[in-house]
Amino acid sequence: xLDRRTLFGATAAVxxxxxxxxxxxxxxxxxxxxxxxEGDVEPRGTNQRLERxxxxxxxxxxxMLTGLRIWSTRAGNRPAMNRFNTLLEQAGLDPQADLELEQxxxxxxxxxLIGTVARLRTSGQQLMWRALERHYHENADIYFDxxxxxxxxxxxxxxxxxxxxIPEYTKYEIHIQPGGYVGDAFAGHMYHYGTNNFxxxxxxxxxxxxxxxxxxxxxxxxxxxxxxxxxxxxxxxxAALKExxxxxEVWGVDIGGPMVRYAHMRCVDLEIGANxxxxxxxxxxxxxxxxxxxxxxxxxxxxxxxxxxEIIAEAHRVLRPGGVYFPIDFxxxxxxxxxxxxxxxxxxxxxxxxxxxxxxxxxxxxxxxxEMRNVGFEVVDEGPPAWRSRYNVLGTKKA
Amino acid sequence: xxxSKLKTDRPTYASDFIPSDVERAVFLGNPVLDNMxxxxxxxxxxxxxNRRRMKVLEALLADKGVTTEMIEQYMxxxxxxxxxxxDRDRFIDLTYSPLLRExxxxxxxxxxxxxx
Numbered sequence: 001x002l003d004r005r006t007l008f009g010a011t012a013a014v015x016x017x018x019x020x021x022x023x024x025x026x027x028x029x030x031x032x033x034x035x036x037x038e039g040d041v042e043p044r045g046t047n048q049r050l051e052r053x054x055x056x057x058x059x060x061x062x063x064m065l066t067g068l069r070i071w072s073t074r075a076g077n078r079p080a081m082n083r084f085n086t087l088l089e090q091a092g093l094d095p096q097a098d099l100e101l102e103q104x105x106x107x108x109x110x111x112x113l114i115g116t117v118a119r120l121r122t123s124g125q126q127l128m129w130r131a132l133e134r135h136y137h138e139n140a141d142i143y144f145d146x147x148x149x150x151x152x153x154x155x156x157x158x159x160x161x162x163x164x165x166i167p168e169y170t171k172y173e174i175h176i177q178p179g180g181y182v183g184d185a186f187a188g189h190m191y192h193y194g195t196n197n198f199x200x201x202x203x204x205x206x207x208x209x210x211x212x213x214x215x216x217x218x219x220x221x222x223x224x225x226x227x228x229x230x231x232x233x234x235x236x237x238x239a240a241l242k243e244x245x246x247x248x249e250v251w252g253v254d255i256g257g258p259m260v261r262y263a264h265m266r267c268v269d270l271e272i273g274a275n276x277x278x279x280x281x282x283x284x285x286x287x288x289x290x291x292x293x294x295x296x297x298x299x300x301x302x303x304x305x306x307x308x309x310e311i312i313a314e315a316h317r318v319l320r321p322g323g324v325y326f327p328i329d330f331x332x333x334x335x336x337x338x339x340x341x342x343x344x345x346x347x348x349x350x351x352x353x354x355x356x357x358x359x360x361x362x363x364x365x366x367x368x369x370x371e372m373r374n375v376g377f378e379v380v381d382e383g384p385p386a387w388r389s390r391y392n393v394l395g396t397k398k399a
Numbered sequence: 400x401x402x403s404k405l406k407t408d409r410p411t412y413a414s415d416f417i418p419s420d421v422e423r424a425v426f427l428g429n430p431v432l433d434n435m436x437x438x439x440x441x442x443x444x445x446x447x448x449n450r451r452r453m454k455v456l457e458a459l460l461a462d463k464g465v466t467t468e469m470i471e472q473y474m475x476x477x478x479x480x481x482x483x484x485x486d487r488d489r490f491i492d493l494t495y496s497p498l499l500r501e502x503x504x505x506x507x508x509x510x511x512x513x514x515x
Contacts, residue, residue, distance in 0.1 A: 056448075056451070056452060056455065057448045057452065060444075060447055060448035060451040060452065061444045061445075061447075061448055063447070063451065064443060064444040064447035064448065065440075065444055067447075068440065068443070068444075110428045112427055112428065114426075115426035115427040115428065116426075116427065116436070118426045119426045119427060119433060119436050119437070120436075120440065122421065122424065122426070123433075123436060123437040123440050123441075124440055126421065126437070127437070127440060127441050127444060133404070137404060137405045140405055140407055140409070141407075141409070144407070144409040148409075148410075160412055162410070162412055166414040168417070171400070171414065171415065171416045171417045172416070172417050172419070173416060173417070173418060173419040176419050176421045178403075178404075179403050179413065179416050180416050180417075182413060182414045182416060183401070183402070183403055183413050183414060183415060183416030184403045184405065184411075184413055184416075185403065185405060185407070185409075185411035185412065185413050186405075187413070257411075257412025257413065257414075258411065258412050258413055261412055278412070354421055354424055356419045356421065
């Protein structure tokens with residue numbers, strides 16, 4: 001167990017002046033481990049950055065379903081794809097041709113191998129969500145006590161906005177998560193632990209997020225005083241950015257009140273001074289030219305095409321001249337606009353329809369880099385690497 | 400629109416939401432097959448949870464001097480063996496006898512029994 005530290009009354013005021021403007025820690029700096037705050041609930045302790053799931057059986061359930069996801073992807077995808085192509089040929093279709101989904105469906109829809117692989121994925125995900133939802137709901141008061149204790153603690157601050165109108169486009173159960181990002185008090189808890197399944201067990205130490213922070217593009221003049229992470233979710237990238245730029249004022253915004261609440265609580269636990277605000281990415285509420293870096297991670301494919309355009313414009317508005325916009329998502333790097341083969345097209349449709357990725361086709365329809373140019377960014381199409389790509393789009397606000 | 404299943408007076412900062420219809424998805428041509436597979440996956444997760452808990456127990460026992468080697472070498476008494484086999488047979492019967500069921504009547508089939 002790590003040192004106990006009482007943080008009551010220690011909320012740090014986060015001013016606009018930040019010393020050590022040019023400081024950033026190396027990517028290999030040791031990540032912060034979990035601490036323990038007054039009111040913290042961690043019945044099974046911590047494992048480095050992870051607050052362990054509160055029951056051994058729940059942890060084992062996650063372990064099994066994550067293992068099943070890894071196995072079914074590795075063992076099932078290729079045979080299913082081969083079957084898919086065979087069925088297209090049997091239906092008199094050329095698997096290499098650019099087919100419409102309406103041509104594909106009748107040929108493959110009832111196949112049991114393809115269906116089994118899809119069912120393994122979907123049911124595993126449903127069961128994990130259900131197990132988490134059940135635990136947090138059954139023990140709700142314990143976790144409400146914990147969140148309420150953390151809400152006012154520092155070192156970073158939390159700004160909730162219970163009166164804000166939640167736009168309908170954000171209300172879907174993305175990833176078939178119960179209640180989605182906005183509809184359940186424990187959306188943050190469920191998202192953090194439930195997506196370990198998606199990340200194939202590479203989520204609990206913020207592995208991907210810390211790597212993204214280490215890859216984060218910076219302004220040419222090197223000044224990094226303020227950073228904004230749009231659509232921050234559970235704040236894993238926000239936290240990692242604060243660790244890389246410890247002297248910067250770092251903000252995460254997300255429409256999900258329960259998401260930013262969890263993100264803040266986790267940062268209290270990690271003693272990381274990132275700030276969180278419940279706000280829309282297209283309407284962050286920050287003043288013009290406030291930030292040196294604006295970023296996002298897998299935000300844009302969760303919003304409508306129109307909102308993506310508005311978010312790009314908002315990023316431009318809140319950046320100072322010379323500041324950089326570094327959005328990271330599917331297709332912000334290699335592969336944007338690439339024609340998918342029929343198997344990929346079918347998979348994207350299933351992800352859209354049955355993983356509740358409601359806005360994914362909308363996102364794919366946007367000329368993202370073009371929109372960045374339209375609002376005034378100087379755009380480098382092949383910017384620094386990020387995530388799974390050897391380059392990522394980078395925008396700089398013109399002076 | 401829907402609201403969370405959680406009923407509470409505490410501040411939740413949650414809103415209503417648009418529910419997914421994934422529960423209605425049929426990937427295997429028959430919803431019963433889909434449901435059976437989901438149950439099978441759930442059963443696997445329960446079995447693994449038990450096995451993992453057993454590993455924890457074995458590790459703790461090892462700390463107390465009961466090693467994995469001792470567990471492997473353990474020889475049940477004849478009485479234990481008989482009792483365990485009885486339990487094993489019950490487990491097999493309950494778990495696998497449904498596989499031998501030879502159903503052949505559609506839902507519309509008329510009664511064929513004498514005592515209808």
